[in-house]
Amino acid sequence: MNFNVNELLSSLSFTLDCVEGDLINNVSNHGRRVAYIAARIGEKLNFSDRSLFDLISYSLLHDNGVTKSIAQAHGSMDFIKAELSHMHCVEGEKNTKSFPFYSRTPNVILYHHEHYDGSGFFGLSGKEIPLYSRIIALSDFIAIDYSERKSSSDIIDSIKNSAQLFDPDLSEIFFELSRNIEFWLNMNDAFVDKALSAMMPYVNREFDYQSMRAVSQVFCDIIDAKSPFTGSHSRGISEKAGILCEYYEFDQEEYWKMRIAADLHDLGKLMVPNKILDKPGALTASEMSIIQSHPFYTRKALEIISGFKDIANWAANHHEKLNGSGYPYGLDQNQLDYQSRLLGCIDIYQALTEDRPYRKAMQHTTAIRIMRDMAAHDLIDESIVEDLNSVFSNTSQLAVSRAAN
Numbered sequence: 001m002n003f004n005v006n007e008l009l010s011s012l013s014f015t016l017d018c019v020e021g022d023l024i025n026n027v028s029n030h031g032r033r034v035a036y037i038a039a040r041i042g043e044k045l046n047f048s049d050r051s052l053f054d055l056i057s058y059s060l061l062h063d064n065g066v067t068k069s070i071a072q073a074h075g076s077m078d079f080i081k082a083e084l085s086h087m088h089c090v091e092g093e094k095n096t097k098s099f100p101f102y103s104r105t106p107n108v109i110l111y112h113h114e115h116y117d118g119s120g121f122f123g124l125s126g127k128e129i130p131l132y133s134r135i136i137a138l139s140d141f142i143a144i145d146y147s148e149r150k151s152s153s154d155i156i157d158s159i160k161n162s163a164q165l166f167d168p169d170l171s172e173i174f175f176e177l178s179r180n181i182e183f184w185l186n187m188n189d190a191f192v193d194k195a196l197s198a199m200m201p202y203v204n205r206e207f208d209y210q211s212m213r214a215v216s217q218v219f220c221d222i223i224d225a226k227s228p229f230t231g232s233h234s235r236g237i238s239e240k241a242g243i244l245c246e247y248y249e250f251d252q253e254e255y256w257k258m259r260i261a262a263d264l265h266d267l268g269k270l271m272v273p274n275k276i277l278d279k280p281g282a283l284t285a286s287e288m289s290i291i292q293s294h295p296f297y298t299r300k301a302l303e304i305i306s307g308f309k310d311i312a313n314w315a316a317n318h319h320e321k322l323n324g325s326g327y328p329y330g331l332d333q334n335q336l337d338y339q340s341r342l343l344g345c346i347d348i349y350q351a352l353t354e355d356r357p358y359r360k361a362m363q364h365t366t367a368i369r370i371m372r373d374m375a376a377h378d379l380i381d382e383s384i385v386e387d388l389n390s391v392f393s394n395t396s397q398l399a400v401s402r403a404a405n
Helices: 003-021 030-044 049-060 068-073 078-085 086-096 129-145 151-163 166-179 181-185 192-200 209-225 235-245 252-264 268-269 285-291 295-302 311-318 337-353 364-376 382-392 396-404
Strands: 002-004 204-206
Touching: 002 003, 002 382, 003 030, 003 049, 003 209, 003 268, 030 049, 030 129, 030 166, 030 192, 049 129, 049 192, 086 209, 129 151, 129 166, 151 166, 166 181, 181 235, 209 235, 209 252, 209 268, 235 252, 235 337, 235 382, 252 295, 252 311, 252 337, 268 295, 295 311, 337 364, 337 382, 364 382
Parallel strands: none
Antiparallel strands: 002 204
């Protein structure tokens, strides 16, 4: 299967920027802005198309470890503290090992906060720091200043006043770029995505769905790390989806597409503020409407990826109901295929059997009793509920699956 990696990058970077937008007030497009600045520097360095693609990819993904580092600190740090901790660099480096770069360069994300004078997290200095990391460090600093609404002259002064932190050759390239007003105008929220897309080399690569799942698992972890109350929700659903796909004897392509859909079904929750996700009490009508928007955003993020039509449908339909009372589209039994019904049932079962801010996890028998009642009211598929009961009443199967994955 030919996958357009640009589409994948665009989708995933969009969701990462949404995470940062939730964690930092009034900040948007940070990842894209860092990638834009880095790409302009890369062009000045006469990077090949492949090197430019890799630089942009690393730049878009540079802060992918932030949510997990916050989660590992058990909520004791916010985004700014996470940025000042080496943990997000370590987690981000782990995550990018599965991304389809043209030529993977070790430790780019790990060292993207190193300082040229050796005062960074890991004490590397000068040319010991990978070139991509040095470019991202400078671009990140500029992008943060820009998001704080500093003027172009103030940003230039900031770089000059912190000259010891950055590669002097790269700083000189930035100063050259900064002389043109279009460089700054293209960083505006209204233009940065289009400006970056224009510089992004077109990449179409051959992958099977099993290989693509390695990428979806990265974002599964990012999704689950957003809230301490859903710390293994997507991974648990993907695990159970795999078991049931084998139970139904789905072919290999359908198996891996279902695993990807399960990994990414809550991708849209990255657009939902944590104060709503983690609220211990009842949600207001307004808060509920925000929660109910997340499958819509999941679809929007996934449908731009060629070859993901089925995956986008199954992932986005997981809150629809057979009688048309679900959300966000109000689809009914005539519009819901078996895979959508299956993923919806797995999502309900997983949610019932895990801790939530407002209640403790339920036992298997209690969860099945609730789901049978839902099936009796024409909300979910009765046959799938009974299959869930048959398969997951013996919890040892889950342990076998975890060992296999």
